[in-house]
Structure formats: C-alpha cells, structure tokens
Amino acid sequence: MASSWLTVGYSAHRIETLGAFEREAGRHPIVVLEEPPTNGFAGMLRGTRSIAEHLEEVVPEFPRYSELQCEVLRRLYRAGARIVQIEPFLTELEAIHDGFESGGRPEDLEPGTVRWQVYQAERRWTAALFGYYGAAVGGDFDRAVDAVCRFARLDAERGRLRDRLRARSIVELLPGSGGVYVEAGYLHTGLVRELRRRVPDGVPVRPRWLMASVVRGIDGCSMHLAPGDRLTVAYAHGGADDGPGSRLLAARSLIQVVLTVKDELSPTAEEPYPHIADEIETIGLADRLDFEACRRLYPKVKRLPPARARELVEAHLG
Numbered sequence: 001m002a003s004s005w006l007t008v009g010y011s012a013h014r015i016e017t018l019g020a021f022e023r024e025a026g027r028h029p030i031v032v033l034e035e036p037p038t039n040g041f042a043g044m045l046r047g048t049r050s051i052a053e054h055l056e057e058v059v060p061e062f063p064r065y066s067e068l069q070c071e072v073l074r075r076l077y078r079a080g081a082r083i084v085q086i087e088p089f090l091t092e093l094e095a096i097h098d099g100f101e102s103g104g105r106p107e108d109l110e111p112g113t114v115r116w117q118v119y120q121a122e123r124r125w126t127a128a129l130f131g132y133y134g135a136a137v138g139g140d141f142d143r144a145v146d147a148v149c150r151f152a153r154l155d156a157e158r159g160r161l162r163d164r165l166r167a168r169s170i171v172e173l174l175p176g177s178g179g180v181y182v183e184a185g186y187l188h189t190g191l192v193r194e195l196r197r198r199v200p201d202g203v204p205v206r207p208r209w210l211m212a213s214v215v216r217g218i219d220g221c222s223m224h225l226a227p228g229d230r231l232t233v234a235y236a237h238g239g240a241d242d243g244p245g246s247r248l249l250a251a252r253s254l255i256q257v258v259l260t261v262k263d264e265l266s267p268t269a270e271e272p273y274p275h276i277a278d279e280i281e282t283i284g285l286a287d288r289l290d291f292e293a294c295r296r297l298y299p300k301v302k303r304l305p306p307a308r309a310r311e312l313v314e315a316h317l318g
Contacts, residue, residue, distance in 0.1 A: 003177040004203050006170070008184050008192050011210040013062045014275045016267045020210040021183075022072045028181035030173055031076060031083045034166075034188075036091040044070060045077040064264050084173065088165040089158075092118040114165065121158045128154040136254070136302070141295045148250035149242050152228060156235035159187055167194035174203065187229055190236055214273050215280070224280050226260075227287070228253030244291075251294035256286035258301050258309045282306075285313050 009024050011017040025031045038058055043049030051070040060066035073083055092115050099108070106123075109116040128151040135147035173180055184191050195205045209215075209223050225233065231249040234240035259282040265274035289297070297316060301309035 004174045005179045006174070006182060006195055006199065006203065006205045007179055007208055008182045008195070008205065009208045009210050010184050010186050010188075012186060012275070013065050015065050015068055015264065016273045016275060017210055018065070018068055018072055020214075021069075022076070024208060024210060025181040025183075026076055026079065026081070028179040029081060029175065030178070030180040031073075031081050032170055032173065032180060032182045033073075033083065033085045034087055034183045034185060035085050036087045036094060037085045041085060045074060045083060047074065062264055064266070086166060086169050086173075087162070088114075088169055089118055089121075089162040092165075093122055096122075117161060118165075121154075121161050125151075125154045125158045139299065141251075141254075141298050144254055144298070145247050145250045146242075148228065148253055149231070149246055152231040152240075152246075152250070153235050155187075155232050159232070159236055160190055163188055163191040163194045167191060167198055170195065171198045174199065186223075186225060187232055187236070189233055211273075211276060214276055218273075218277065219280055219284075224276075224283050226253065226256050226279065226283055228257065248291050251291050251298075252286040252289055254298050255289060255294050255301065255313065256282050258304065259285060259306050259313065261306050282310070285310065285317065288317055289313070 007024065007028060009021065011021060035058075038054070040049045040054045040057055044051060044054040051067055054070065055063065055066055058066075077083055096109075096115060096119055100106075106119060109119055128147075132144075132147040132151040135144040138144065170180065170182055182191070182195075189207075192205055192207045199205060212223060215221055215224055227249045231240060231246055231253065234246070234249075240246045261275070261278050265278070267274060271277060293316065297313060301312055304312070
C-alpha cells in the first residue's frame with residue numbers, strides 16, 4: 001500500500017477548469033467523480049450510449065460543462081482509467097425520495113442510521129436555504145445577514161457528513177499501487193482530513209487546487225473564495241461563530257452574489273478564464289465594503305443585473 005496515494009483535486013464546475021482536470025486526473029489509474037452513480041454512465045464512457053442521452057437522464061446544473069466533461073472522461077477511459085461515481089450522501093438522498101414517493105414516511109427511518117442522518121441534515125439545510133431565500137427578498141438587512149449565517153452553519157454541517165461518508169467509500173478503492181484522483185468542490189476542505197484519518201499508514205493524501213496557477217497569475221493568490229464560502233469553511237472547521245466577523249462575511253456575501261455572473265461562460269482567446277476573472281473582481285469589490293456600506297447598498301443592488309449592480313458598488317467605492 002505504500003506505493004498508493006490519493007489526490008483531492010479542488011475545482012469548480014466551469015468549462016475553464018477542464019484542461020487542468022484532465023491533466024491531473026490523467027496521472028491516476030482511478031478517477032472518482034463527485035456525483036452519485038447513474039444507470040447509463042458506463043454506457044456513456046464506452047460510447048454505446050450518447051452523451052446527450054446520458055445528460056438527459058441526469059439533468060446537469062451546468063449543461064455545457066457536463067457535456068465537455070463527458071468528452072474528457074471518455075478520453076481518460078480510453079486511456080485505461082477506471083472512473084467511478086461516488087457521492088453516498090446524494091445516493092442516500094435519492095433513496096429517501098424514492099421511498100417517500102412509494103408511500104414511506106420520515107418516521108419510518110431508523111434513528112441513528114446513515115439514511116436517518118442524511119435525512120436530518122438535508123431537512124435542516126433545506127429549511128435554512130428557504131429561510132435565506134425568504135430573507136433575501138425581504139427588506140430587513142439584518143434578518144438577511146442572520147439567514148446567511150444560519151445557512152452557512154447548516155451547509156457546513158451537511159458538508160461534514162458528506163465528507164465523512166465519501167471518505168469512507170473512497171478509501172476502499174485504494175489500489176496496491178498507483179493513485180486515486182478525487183474530484184471535490186471548493187467547500188469540501190474537510191475531505192482531506194477525513195481521508196487522512198482513514199488511509200493506511202504511509203499513504204499520502206495530497207490536496208491540489210487545480211486553478212491555483214491561474215489565480216496566482218491574475219492577482220498573486222493561490223485561491224479566492226467568496227465571502228459566503230469563506231464563512232461556510234470557517235463554520236466547517238469550528239473557526240466561526242455568529243459574531244461581528246461572521247456577520248461581516250455574511251453581509252459581503254449578500255452583495256457579492258448579486259455582482260457575480262450566473263450564466264455559464266465559455267473561454268475565449270481574449271479571456272480564457274472568464275469565471276475566475278469575474279469572481280476575483282467581484283470578491284475584491286465585496287471585500288472592500290464594511291458592514292454599514294453593505295447595509296446601504298443591498299436594497300439598491302439586490303434586484304439589479306450583475307453589471308448594473310457592479311457599477312453602483314464601484315461608484316460607492318469611488
């Protein structure tokens with residue numbers, strides 16, 4: 001086992017990240033995706049099922065990214081990689097929904113089981129999410145800030161459970177020699193810790209921020225997290241409470257999410273990393289605002305398109 005290793009590759013579901021994903025994942029005989037298993041996935045990899053048919057079944061949040069990632073996965077598969085879908089939390093959640101559609105009830109879930117834990121975490125997370133949506137459209141800024149803090153807390157709790165369940169399954173894949181590449185979203189920083197707790201002695205777990213060199217080339221930092229993401233990560237690692245520091249991050253998050261482009265952007269020759277450039281710019285603007293500036297700006301920008309909202313924030317900052 002000493003010749004095995006795990007690489008956790010952190011990136012977002014953006015088209016501009018796929019080149020780095022393919023290069024890093026291609027160095028490993030096993031590639032673990034951050035998604036639950038789907039029936040047509042193996043056929044898609046083999047080419048007996050079209051990518052369009054596969055995506056029609058899974059209904060991806062980012063259609064163009066998912067289409068291009070499937071092309072990458074096919075190349076990795078043809079090169080000999082074993083590609084596995086592992087996301088036990090979402091797999092359990094699908095089973096819960098199927099059970100409820102067949103007449104099951106929440107009280108039928110056995111307390112203490114993994115399925116019960118998933119249900120409880122998802123129930124609390126969903127309530128916090130709807131609470132955030134309700135507060136965000138209302139007119140009370142302090143209530144919206146409180147809702148962001150609560151959602152970040154529950155998002156961190158849900159994420160910790162996801163990381164524990166996923167690490168448990170991933171470790172079982174370790175080969176006698178060679179590496180396992182693990183796809184992970186930016187917020188799952190606890191996954192490295194969970195894997196290190198479970199791997200045999202001498203097996204390294206290596207985190208890799210796939211776009212670090214690109215981000216560093218733009219502004220000198222290796223990673224930029226939005227204010228809301230920094231708040232979630234802080235809660236996940238026990239480094240946050242509901243004090244002024246957390247509330248400032250929550251207030252900046254309310255502004256930053258309005259400024260950020262929501263549509264999928266495709267790289268061009270002029271801008272090969274459009275989402276990274278947009279996020280660095282909007283995070284930089286939000287991080288220059290104090291709490292009272294966020295309070296004054298939020299009712300003015302919350303219903304505006306990103307470009308117009310950005311103009312108002314830039315004007316405020318002078």
